[in-house]
Amino acid sequence: MTDTAFRQDPHKVRDRREKNLEVAIGREVRAFRHQQDMTVAELSEKTGLSMGMLSKIENGNISPSLNTLQVLAGALSVPLTAFFRRFEERREAVHVKNGEAVEIHRAGTRAGHQYNLLGHIGSNSSGVVVEPYLITLSETSDVFPTFQHDGIELLYMLEGEVRYRHGDRLYDLAPGDSFFFDADAPHGPEELTRLPARFLSIIAYPQSS
Template identity: 30%
Template sequence: MEELNIGKKIQDFRNASNTSVRELSKKSGITASMLSQIERGLVNPSINTLRSIANTLDVPLFYFFKEDAEKEELVVRKNNRKTIGFPNQSDVRYDLLVPNTLGTIEFCMMEIPNSSKSVEEAESHKGEEVAYVIEGRVDIIVAGLRYTLDEGDSIRIPPMTDHKWENIDTKLAKVIFAVTPPSF
């Protein structure tokens, strides 16, 4: 089994939060020398020590045990996107712009052919959504109100708010959107 290198992960999270060893020591109740030894891999911390560090850095405890990011699939090539959604229900196409839907955010591109709509009846989902029109002109009906968005416009759709997209223009519309948590 490959070594987890928990000390390095602690150091990376500490640095990412712009926290010094002394600050982490003071807030977590763990001596600075002990933290230094943990980060250098000289000492293996107990679960209670890890829990205290995780709470102080506001990082879920399991992050210290996750595989390194470079082992995860991170890049999606433009010719290798996954199509998601409901291809048989409408002409609208949804391409996933992240490797999968296992993360805490979903990032997609929606292509709406002219005279098409995302769904017949407005629907909602639990995630908050933000969308940006990269090409064309599209209408979106949010909570019964119609908004026309042109190329370069964006919109925030609150969680659990009924909405649907309509392309009433003569050309294809492309919209990039992010949803957290993922809804597909």
């Protein structure tokens, strides 16, 4: 198969970008209208645009003219550029190939406890930081640490069995089980029932934390 088979049609790329822009503008128009507790009918009366036209704009079905956007900006008391702010924001993504996850040391890490960070995006528009880990426990230990931190955490068991503590309760986790909890309570593996044990740990917390 030649490289040309993978090349994107520039016209299709441009069409997708234009469609994404229309959707982004529509979302902003709707968001500003909601912020002002304004109905579509009220915005229609204020701008002179039909309700059908406003509905198409908010749903990203049409590309509004510059004049239309100026009218909407005036009616909603926002600068014209406000309609484009999310479209122009940089969107980050992290792709980690098999075997290339970064091994890190967290509090309580010891021999036989391996933590691989699967990706990290720092500052973003959501206001939330998410840290996904692949954790492998391959050796028994007499003492297990408990963790406490801001946010919430999701565990998904892939292999092995673990008795997991959260606060004053214990949960038996087996492959296919998930465990979603408030991470501010003391938590951690209490007993490794069947080794090796592997599970995904996804932690989410506010950026300010």
